[in-house]
Amino acid sequence: MKKYKWGILTAGKMSAKFVKALRLLDKAELYAVAARDEARAKAFAGEYGFRKFYSDYESLAKDPDVDIIYIASPHSHHFDHAMLCLRNRKAVLCEKAFSLNSREAEQIIDEAHRQKTFLMEALWPxxxxxxxxxxxxxxxxxxxxxxxxxxxxxxxxxxxxxxxxxxxxxxxxxxxxxxxxxxxxxxxxxxxxxxxxxxxxxxxxxxxxxxxxxxxxxxxxxxxxxxxxxxxxxxxxxxxxxxxxxxxxxxxxxxxxxxxxxxxxxxxxxxxxxxGMGYHFEAAEVMKCLDEGRIESVIVPHSHTLNLMKLLDIVRKSAGIVFPGRD
Ligand SMILES: NC(=O)c1ccc[n+]([C@@H]2O[C@H](COP(=O)([O-])OP(=O)(O)OC[C@H]3O[C@@H](n4cnc5c(N)ncnc54)[C@H](OP(=O)(O)O)[C@@H]3O)[C@@H](O)[C@H]2O)c1
CATH class of the missing domain: 3.30.360.10 (Dihydrodipicolinate Reductase; domain 2)
Structure with a gap:
């Protein structure tokens, strides 16, 4: 059985919930966590049994042993963090909302195809x-x-x-x-x-x-x-x-x-x-897709993520919701 080394990008609330679910999966190794603050990264690593911790996200993305990175930063940062991980050819499971708008989502998906690297939105339902x-x-x-x-x-x-x-x-x-x-x-x-x-x-x-x-x-x-x-x-x-x-x-x-x-x-x-609050299902799907050599899941394919972001753009336009400089 192939085991996958997971990296967790942020030591926030959702990361903690996700890691508790990841522990349920034999194929998942809790390998490294990165947070902006070294003490918090160290505390998170200690609490959940990670082998390594980093005080910046780039070091996590560049660690040659990391197979998959779970991104749980604020929505505004998903674009930069997903691009960072994909450019370092790490498989990515990115929290919802996938990005701030559909233009950013399209660019992230294009990058996954360019790098021939797995990408999926962590869409729970x-x-x-x-x-x-x-x-x-x-x-x-x-x-x-x-x-x-x-x-x-x-x-x-x-x-x-x-x-x-x-x-x-x-x-x-x-x-x-x-x-x-x-x-x-x-x-x-x-x-x-x-x-x-x-x-x-x-x-x-x-x-x-x-x-x-x-x-x-x-x-x-x-x-x-x-x-x-x-x-x-x-x-x-x-x-x-x-x-x-x-x-x-x-x-x-x-x-x-x-x-x-x-x-x-x-x-x-x-x-x-x-x-595991049901979060292990999406983590298991990532590893199944990697076993099968695929870069997207049939359960939440890239097209669904893109259409969801397009629909959210349309809703925001109708309601007058604007993200300054990011529309
Ligand atoms: N699937 C679900 O059921 C579910 C549930 C809740 C949330 N989520 C998603 O998970 C993601 C994180 O949510 P959360 O509730 O865990 O958020 P959070 O605890 O408020 O923040 C998560 C992390 O984001 C970084 N961060 C916080 N404020 C920041 C700032 N001002 N600038 C830059 N980075 C900042 C921090 O990373 P460091 O640790 O590195 O400092 C923090 O630990 C969101 O995309 C959210 O939609 C999903």
Whole structure:
């Protein structure tokens, strides 16, 4: 069995969650971590059992023994960090939102092809068992045609203009942080819409805190999305179909639930709490693709990541959300 040496770029909150999941995989070796601050990198390495630590990201990218780098920096930095890793021919698993805009996403994907190096967005839902089951049921024809989708993601983080979620220069705002999930539901289950209308509300720091979006299709289908740092809307997606409804939801503990309610039939429900909050599925997929010599995954291919960033660009334009100098 080939083992892969993982490098973790940043010692932040998400990196810690991801590493706990990585520990579940026999093929993954926790090799090195890099943080801007040496003491924090050392502490992270000690806590999770990494062999090496670096006080700058470049050293991690240039370490000849690193096979795969997981990037969990703020959205504003994904472009530079993904380019740095790819130019050093490291396989990349990059957190969502993949970049600030689709132009940057396109350049990163081009670089992966130029370097013939693996690249994937760490987009959680498509790897989850209940999400995959939702798609399988839809494809089976049991619910009939999908007519309308309604999806939401809302929670109430404390307002802090220094936090990446409320800092425009770090790609802040609810849309790229959490709204990306319901927008992904729309793209994943319904495809690219023909028109988009969005309205946003903004904090004093200029970041959007709430956004409501309507997606329309020429064939008469519609989808609605709510994303907010002010409402406790929770996380979920309802697919209204000709013969009944499918409801996918997840709780803050990452438990995931699928309800199937077909007209005139008894409703059924399944749920599970995956190990490692479900993050090990995407890590396992990276290593499977490398075993097979591929540079992209069929579960989250480059085309999906690019279309998602294009759709987020369209939503931002409609709602007046601007990242100065990066649009
Ligand atoms: N897939 C999921 O379920 C999920 C969940 C949460 C977050 N995420 C994603 O993971 C990424 C990181 O999120 P997080 O919550 O872990 O963020 P975070 O803890 O606020 O920051 C992550 C790291 O980014 C670097 N950083 C922070 N502020 C910075 C600044 N002002 N300038 C430059 N670098 C800065 C730091 O790296 P150093 O350690 O090197 O100092 C920090 O440890 C985001 O892309 C987010 O969307 C994904």
């Amino acid at each position: 498509p790897f989850q068992p209940m999400y995959r089951k939702t798609l399988a049921i839809l494809k089976s024809g049991e619910p009939g045609k999908l007519l309308h989708l309604d999806a939401r993601f809302g929670f109430q983080p404390p307002y802090d203009p220094a936090d990446r979620k409320f800092n425009i220069s770090l790609g802040g705002g609810s849309l790229l942080d959490i709204g990306i999930y319901p927008v992904n539901d729309v793209l994943y289950f319904m495809g690219m819409p023909d028109s988009v209308t969005a309205k946003a509300l903004f904090t004093e720091s200029g970041t959007e805190h709430t956004i409501n979006i309507i997606f329309e299709y020429k064939d008469g289908r519609m989808a609605t999305v709510h994303s907010s740092f002010r409402t406790m809307a929770g996380i979920g997606c309802t697919l209204y179909c000709e013969k009944g409804n499918l409801v996918f939801s997840r709780a803050r503990d990452m438990s995931q639930r699928l309800g199937v309610a077909m007209n005139g039939m008894e409703a059924r429900e399944e749920s599970l709490i995956p190990d």
